[in-house]
Amino acid sequence: MMAFDASTEPALCQAAQVAVVDALVEQGWYVGQGVINPALCQALHRELLHMAEHDALEEAGIGRGQQHHLRKDIRGDAIHWLDRESEAQRHYLNAMGELQQSLNQALFLGLFEYEAHFAHYPAGAFYQRHLDSFRGRANRVISTVGYLNPNWPTDGGGEMVIYHPDAPDQEVARVTPEAGTFACFLSETIPHEVLPTHRSRASIAGWFRRNASLGGVLDPAR
Numbered sequence: 001m002m003a004f005d006a007s008t009e010p011a012l013c014q015a016a017q018v019a020v021v022d023a024l025v026e027q028g029w030y031v032g033q034g035v036i037n038p039a040l041c042q043a044l045h046r047e048l049l050h051m052a053e054h055d056a057l058e059e060a061g062i063g064r065g066q067q068h069h070l071r072k073d074i075r076g077d078a079i080h081w082l083d084r085e086s087e088a089q090r091h092y093l094n095a096m097g098e099l100q101q102s103l104n105q106a107l108f109l110g111l112f113e114y115e116a117h118f119a120h121y122p123a124g125a126f127y128q129r130h131l132d133s134f135r136g137r138a139n140r141v142i143s144t145v146g147y148l149n150p151n152w153p154t155d156g157g158g159e160m161v162i163y164h165p166d167a168p169d170q171e172v173a174r175v176t177p178e179a180g181t182f183a184c185f186l187s188e189t190i191p192h193e194v195l196p197t198h199r200s201r202a203s204i205a206g207w208f209r210r211n212a213s214l215g216g217v218l219d220p221a222r
């Protein structure tokens with residue numbers, strides 16, 4: 001197995017950091033291939049597969065707190081929130097911390113924290129078109145998705161479709177969930193969906209957030 005060495009190589013390719021900022025300003029979304037270090041992808045993928053095989057994932061739902069419901073007709077993935085328990089997770093989260101700094105310096109977004117979960121879509125699963133920031137999630141500002149599957153076949157399905165913010169039926173990008181690919185977009189305005197996947201699909205979905213309170217109560221991450 002390749003080992004990721006954080007002392008000699010970056011977790012996210014350096015050019016991507018600049019490209020993400022430019023693309024978010026110009027069009028509200030970014031997609032890059034070969035952005036996440038391959039050895040790091042492999043370690044994260046193994047960790048997720050291990051959890052999937054040992055029933056360590058929870059079925060993903062819709063909404064938050066009391067409004068949280070399982071809706072397999074809307075989304076079919078199973079998740080595990082990153083908690084820095086492995087070296088690979090720490091490397092990924094550290095890289096997102098650096099990206100957060102770049103975004104704050106360039107865009108004055110005041111991003112405060114980052115939350116992310118592993119997502120495993122079994123064959124047949126999908127996630128219908130949606131926005132990531134909705135009532136109760138209003139403090140999500142920028143969404144990120146890192147893909148972990150090596151050698152994704154052209155007929156594998158499971159692409160993420162990005163739609164135009166002002167014309168939600170107009171497709172602007174179709175993202176193959178190939179290991180190393182990284183996507184980033186404005187959570188409040190960019191509609192997107194995951195098409196039905198034909199094989200097991202692994203990714204990390206995450207969100208940069210502003211600190212916020214709901215009804216006067218501080219709203220923690222997740």
Ligand SMILES: O=C(O)CCC(=O)C(=O)O
Pocket residue numbers: 119127132145159160192193194203205
């Ligand atoms: O996995 C993806 O491509 C996107 C997932 C997504 O939209 C989400 O978890 O909100």
Ligand SMILES: [Fe+2]
Pocket residue numbers: 130131132143192
């Ligand atoms: Fe989403």
